[in-house]
Amino acid sequence: MEAAFLVSSSEYEDREQTEVKHEILQRYLSGFVPIVGAWASDIAYIDCLAGPWQSVDPEFRDTSFARALSVLRKTREVLKERGKSPSMRYLFIENNSSAFPKLKRYCDGISDIEVTAKPWDFAQHIQDVVEFAKERHDSFPFIFLDPKGWELLDIELIRPILTLEPGEVLINLMTSWITRFLALPEKRFDQLFGKDWPTLANLSGEEQEEKIVSSYANAVRKAGRFKYICTLPVMKSTQDAFHFHLIYATRHVKGVEVFKETEKYVIPFMHDRRAQAQERKRFLSSGQHPLFSSDALYKETRFTRYRLRSIEVTKSELRQRLGASKELLYDDAWEMVMQHSAIMENDFREWLNKWKADGILEIQNQPRGQRLPRRGQGQMLKWIPGVTK
Numbered sequence: 001m002e003a004a005f006l007v008s009s010s011e012y013e014d015r016e017q018t019e020v021k022h023e024i025l026q027r028y029l030s031g032f033v034p035i036v037g038a039w040a041s042d043i044a045y046i047d048c049l050a051g052p053w054q055s056v057d058p059e060f061r062d063t064s065f066a067r068a069l070s071v072l073r074k075t076r077e078v079l080k081e082r083g084k085s086p087s088m089r090y091l092f093i094e095n096n097s098s099a100f101p102k103l104k105r106y107c108d109g110i111s112d113i114e115v116t117a118k119p120w121d122f123a124q125h126i127q128d129v130v131e132f133a134k135e136r137h138d139s140f141p142f143i144f145l146d147p148k149g150w151e152l153l154d155i156e157l158i159r160p161i162l163t164l165e166p167g168e169v170l171i172n173l174m175t176s177w178i179t180r181f182l183a184l185p186e187k188r189f190d191q192l193f194g195k196d197w198p199t200l201a202n203l204s205g206e207e208q209e210e211k212i213v214s215s216y217a218n219a220v221r222k223a224g225r226f227k228y229i230c231t232l233p234v235m236k237s238t239q240d241a242f243h244f245h246l247i248y249a250t251r252h253v254k255g256v257e258v259f260k261e262t263e264k265y266v267i268p269f270m271h272d273r274r275a276q277a278q279e280r281k282r283f284l285s286s287g288q289h290p291l292f293s294s295d296a297l298y299k300e301t302r303f304t305r306y307r308l309r310s311i312e313v314t315k316s317e318l319r320q321r322l323g324a325s326k327e328l329l330y331d332d333a334w335e336m337v338m339q340h341s342a343i344m345e346n347d348f349r350e351w352l353n354k355w356k357a358d359g360i361l362e363i364q365n366q367p368r369g370q371r372l373p374r375r376g377q378g379q380m381l382k383w384i385p386g387v388t389k
């Protein structure tokens, strides 16, 4: 294939990280709505910082609000086929004086869905968000918080949103900006990280980035009494570095399963988009078509290191948990493991198989001939005391 054809010409050029973010949102919602819509009589989708922001498409197809609306429209059809018709309401908030009229015009053009656009300063209207979420009986709110900086992620500020129950949140934590300013007391990072802030400010590099994410994720978990939290880093489009981390909080294991499926799809998607962005950059600087495909020339080390670290941390936590319990249901172990970023169920199953082969783990109730253990079969994991490997 001609190299030029491989170069992405999409509206996300030079901001592939935004495309990845939108893909995560869209994929997650595609799984979430049919599950929640099967029992809730109303779904309230609230984008607290809606944009449009750096959108280049005249029809705003490259915005989070348009992408969310399109997926929610499709899932409404899926639900209808299953005999379910929950109402769906959308609240989009944007206070920028040039962005809001565009958002308003877009929303005014929608007639098949209940959409409300408000020119609110989000910080001044937290209670209105809560009221919107609670307006209808048996409603399930999904709240998206995607700020430009970090100030609006102050835990005390958003606490009323985090405590909405039922409810789920997806938060964009701009780690690449936070690390630049973290040491400055006037930036009030204590409002995000509480007592962890001085320690975090004294760390550096990847360790600091990792601890920032876990500290904020824990603060969200604690404030909203969420049972599960997942995080997912999104890389910069052409640099070997993370741009931001998405933090997803839920109280239901099904939500985590959908997020895991999203992760499984989005990680290769992100590498693919970055490979195309790198190819475009090479072409622009050399003017020459490459001899090899964008995949073959793709460069990345940061995500690989991140995944290796995540494997190390998860395995150690799992071994501790197995060692501390007489026996552990496979499903419960996976529930713990699945909250770790960039770890898939097959990774987990392969570790168990290896430990079994090494003679340090017994898997009970596994049918003869079944290569990898499975959920929902009452399979118990039993660490064999005294054996070390």
Ligand SMILES: C[S@@+](CC[C@H](N)C(=O)[O-])C[C@H]1O[C@@H](n2cnc3c(N)ncnc32)[C@H](O)[C@@H]1O
Residues within 6 Å of the ligand: 018, 021, 048, 049, 050, 051, 052, 053, 062, 063, 064, 065, 093, 094, 095, 096, 099, 120, 121, 122, 123, 146, 147, 148, 152
């Ligand atoms: C990162 S952008 C959101 C992008 C959008 N979620 C997307 O992916 O297409 C953040 C938006 O929040 C808006 N914003 C910033 N501070 C705000 C505030 N206090 N209240 C409401 N909107 C605000 C900005 O004008 C900007 O459009």
